[in-house]
Amino acid sequence: MAATTSVPNAGPIPGSRSFLTRLREGDEIARLITFLFAASTVLVTLLLILELWQGSALARHKFGLQFFVTRVWDPIAEQFGALPFVYGTLITATVSLAIAVPLGIGAAIFLAELAPARLSDALEFFIDLLAAVPSVIYGLLGVFIVVPLMRDYAQPALKKTLGFLPLFSGPAYGIGFLTAGIVLAIMVIPYIISVSREVLMSVPRDQREAALGLGSTRWESTWRVVVPFARTGIMGSIFLALARALGETMAVTMVIGNTPTISASLFSPGYSIAAVIANEFTEATGDLYLQALVELGLVLFLLTFLLNGLARLLIAITSQRGGGTALA
Amino acid sequence: MNPRLRWRKFVSGFMLTMTGVCALVAVSVLFFILGYLVYHGETSINWSFFTKLPKPVGETGGGMANAIVGSAKLLLLASLLGVPIGFLGAIYLAEFSGSTVAFVVRYAADLLNGVPSIVIGIFAYSLVVLPFKHFSTLAGGFALGLMMIPITLRSTEEFLLAVPRALREAAMALGASKWKTIATVIVPAAYRGILTAVLLAFARVAGETAPLLFTALGNRFWSPGWSQPTASLPVMIYTYAVAPYEDWHRQAWAAGLVLLGLILVINIVARAILARGIAVPRA
Numbered sequence: 042m043a044a045t046t047s048v049p050n051a052g053p054i055p056g057s058r059s060f061l062t063r064l065r066e067g068d069e070i071a072r073l074i075t076f077l078f079a080a081s082t083v084l085v086t087l088l089l090i091l092e093l094w095q096g097s098a099l100a101r102h103k104f105g106l107q108f109f110v111t112r113v114w115d116p117i118a119e120q121f122g123a124l125p126f127v128y129g130t131l132i133t134a135t136v137s138l139a140i141a142v143p144l145g146i147g148a149a150i151f152l153a154e155l156a157p158a159r160l161s162d163a164l165e166f167f168i169d170l171l172a173a174v175p176s177v178i179y180g181l182l183g184v185f186i187v188v189p190l191m192r193d194y195a196q197p198a199l200k201k202t203l204g205f206l207p208l209f210s211g212p213a214y215g216i217g218f219l220t221a222g223i224v225l226a227i228m229v230i231p232y233i234i235s236v237s238r239e240v241l242m243s244v245p246r247d248q249r250e251a252a253l254g255l256g257s258t259r260w261e262s263t264w265r266v267v268v269p270f271a272r273t274g275i276m277g278s279i280f281l282a283l284a285r286a287l288g289e290t291m292a293v294t295m296v297i298g299n300t301p302t303i304s305a306s307l308f309s310p311g312y313s314i315a316a317v318i319a320n321e322f323t324e325a326t327g328d329l330y331l332q333a334l335v336e337l338g339l340v341l342f343l344l345t346f347l348l349n350g351l352a353r354l355l356i357a358i359t360s361q362r363g364g365g366t367a368l369a
Numbered sequence: 370m371n372p373r374l375r376w377r378k379f380v381s382g383f384m385l386t387m388t389g390v391c392a393l394v395a396v397s398v399l400f401f402i403l404g405y406l407v408y409h410g411e412t413s414i415n416w417s418f419f420t421k422l423p424k425p426v427g428e429t430g431g432g433m434a435n436a437i438v439g440s441a442k443l444l445l446l447a448s449l450l451g452v453p454i455g456f457l458g459a460i461y462l463a464e465f466s467g468s469t470v471a472f473v474v475r476y477a478a479d480l481l482n483g484v485p486s487i488v489i490g491i492f493a494y495s496l497v498v499l500p501f502k503h504f505s506t507l508a509g510g511f512a513l514g515l516m517m518i519p520i521t522l523r524s525t526e527e528f529l530l531a532v533p534r535a536l537r538e539a540a541m542a543l544g545a546s547k548w549k550t551i552a553t554v555i556v557p558a559a560y561r562g563i564l565t566a567v568l569l570a571f572a573r574v575a576g577e578t579a580p581l582l583f584t585a586l587g588n589r590f591w592s593p594g595w596s597q598p599t600a601s602l603p604v605m606i607y608t609y610a611v612a613p614y615e616d617w618h619r620q621a622w623a624a625g626l627v628l629l630g631l632i633l634v635i636n637i638v639a640r641a642i643l644a645r646g647i648a649v650p651r652a
């Protein structure tokens with residue numbers, strides 16, 4: 042997303058020379074070679090889908106849609122139900138978005154609307170660096186910082202104040218849905234900020250001036266005019282973040298507790314789709330067990346595929362409307 | 370000033386301050402992570418971390434020399450797979466292809482880019498590990514290489530497309546064939562951008578853990594060959610962090626510091642290269 046500037050009069054020139062000239066001068070050979078490389082990208086992607094589909098055939102036929110509503114995950118009895126993992130994935134993603142969306146959009150508004158250009162660019166640089174931090178590092182910090190903090194301070198405090206809600210009941214282990222959600226939130230905030238900032242900055246200046254000219258305060262012009270204008274693009278950034286959160290493996294695996302439970306309490310340890318694949322794939326004995334895990338992979342793939350597609354569409358729509366730079 | 374207006378001004382000031390606080394929180398997370406890693410990692414990092422093998426479970430000391438070499442091997446393989454496909458594929462997209470083919474390739478690349486890394490791991494497992502019946506460095510490099518393709522491809526294409534048409538026209542007017550124009554004019558003009566794209570892709574996969582879990586697996590000794598399992602820094606961080614030994618935690622911090630330092634340096638270098646401007650003379 043770094044350089045999406047479109048230079049006028051850039052890009053290749055439509056060819057006009059005859060095929061034979063082009064062949065003699067090596068153009069057709071270069072074309073063929075580069076085509077093979079480009080095509081291999083498509084091939085590999087198709088192969089990936091095929092492998093996931095075929096690799097889970099046994100499990101898909103045996104369990105069908107029951108797979109998603111069965112709670113039992115018993116490799117010895119060869120009973121596989123994905124409900125606890127689906128539940129854990131959805132809950133942690135929800136928690137992470139509940140934290141990351143307000144914080145991320147707030148920060149994006151500051152960067153796009155208030156901060157002077159140089160400060161905004163400098164902060165964006167740090168945010169890009171933050172987006173580059175590998176997930177296993179977030180996991181490391183999660184295990185040694187977030188988990189103890191949650192166990193000793195945050196969870197007891199939440200229990201004292203909001204303990205009457207089933208969400209915040211049960212023993213405080215430190216690990217669990219809430220902690221995983223928080224670590225995920227820290228991970229996805231940079232994505233939300235980055236994309237939302239771009240989208241907000243592509244809102245035409247007239248919109249702001251018109252609102253201010255009608256006597257609205259700075260905040261009113263931002264919140265009632267600029268943000269609604271960029272709404273679809275901001276939604277796009279949220280879907281992008283959601284796709285990341287759903288597919289994230291390491292950071293979640295390290296703090297969620299890895300127990301297939303379904304519990305209303307956010308303090309409870311749980312499991313997610315990506316985490317169960319990471320933990321059990323190498324020790325999966327028997328075809329059905331392995332194929333059930335591959336089917337989980339297929340589910341993850343389809344979910345992120347849909348969300349990413351939707352996100353790109355929304356971001357493209359807003360950028361076009363704003364007449365600004367076209368994003369991804 | 371009437372009370373209504375005063376209220377509106379107060380709300381405006383308050384909410385705008387809050388957005389500033391949000392930005393501050395988001396950015397301070399980075400410094401917190403850095404600070405904490407440096408604080409913990411620095412005390413645990415020493416010479417033997419870089420030169421020694423891991424000690425048997427229970428003994429303290431030892432290092433991660435095998436994981437550092439393992440990571441280097443994996444990244445070499447990944448670059449050998451990801452960079453040519455991404456780079457040459459991008460040349461095809463930017464210079465040769467019609468719009469339909471370009472759309473299909475871009476779509477596939479975006480799709481591949483969005484695939485969760487653990488799913489890439491499953492794919493590499495069934496494509497490389499199963500036929501060879503062995504967890505291997507090759508499989509791990511393959512998985513990481515796959516992840517490099519879309520990042521390299523999409524950004525390289527953008528930088529190629531940003532080269533002014535006047536440069537192409539000038540080259541062709543001098544009688545250069547198309548591939549000669551590409552090789553001697555267009556690619557050199559966009560080389561900073563392309564280098565940045567490759568570096569960012571490299572940094573992105575350098576920290577990937579999930580695709581290595583069941584491809585390169587892990588190894589407590591030197592990996593005997595490309596077709597054998599190998600240790601790698603990210604996987605070591607993971608296994609050491611979740612293990613119950615105090616000394617392993619210490620080493621996990623050290624490894625985290627080394628890995629993050631490497632990734633951040635590459636990122637900063639890449640951006641610095643780009644910030645000095647794409648070497649494209651204005652048309």
